Amino acid sequence: MSAPRSLVLTATVLLSCGALFNAFIAPRSVSTRPVSAPAALSAAALVTPTVAHAAESSVWIPALSAVGAGFAIGLAAIGSGVGQGIASGRCIDGISRQPEVADDLRGVLLLSLAFMESLTIYGLVIALVLLFANPLIK
Numbered sequence: 001m002s003a004p005r006s007l008v009l010t011a012t013v014l015l016s017c018g019a020l021f022n023a024f025i026a027p028r029s030v031s032t033r034p035v036s037a038p039a040a041l042s043a044a045a046l047v048t049p050t051v052a053h054a055a056e057s058s059v060w061i062p063a064l065s066a067v068g069a070g071f072a073i074g075l076a077a078i079g080s081g082v083g084q085g086i087a088s089g090r091c092i093d094g095i096s097r098q099p100e101v102a103d104d105l106r107g108v109l110l111l112s113l114a115f116m117e118s119l120t121i122y123g124l125v126i127a128l129v130l131l132f133a134n135p136l137i138k
Contacts, residue, residue, distance in 0.1 A: 065134050069127035076123020080116045087112055 091109040095102045129135070 061136050062134065065130045065136060069130040072123050072130065073127040076120045076126075080120040080123075083116050084113055087116070 087109060091105050094105050
């Protein structure tokens with residue numbers, strides 16, 4: 001039963017991606033037909049801040065702040081995780097090549113990991129400010 005459902009969902013995704021591709025990618029031949037989907041989306045992108053600012057009980061600013069908070073903590077965590085992984089791997093390589101300097105390398109590694117983690121905590125603070133003490137809301 002799951003095979004037909006999977007085929008239908010795969011076909012639906014492929015067709016919708018094809019439709020989006022055709023809507024946003026300009027055709028190779030020059031034609032006179034207007035491309036309405038990108039123009040409508042561009043107009044919506046230009047009007048959205050005006051609508052968000054005009055409405056007194058706007059939901060846009062808290063919603064976009066929540067999205068921004070998610071991006072802030074996500075990017076901070078990903079960047080810090082990659083940096084910590086690279087630093088730890090290089091430290092292990094150094095210790096395996098020269099075991100006599102293991103104590104020095106371990107101290108430097110722990111200090112650098114603490115600095116990397118502080119950058120993640122800054123991202124968390126920005127996310128919490130956007131969520132709970134939002135300076136964008138009057």
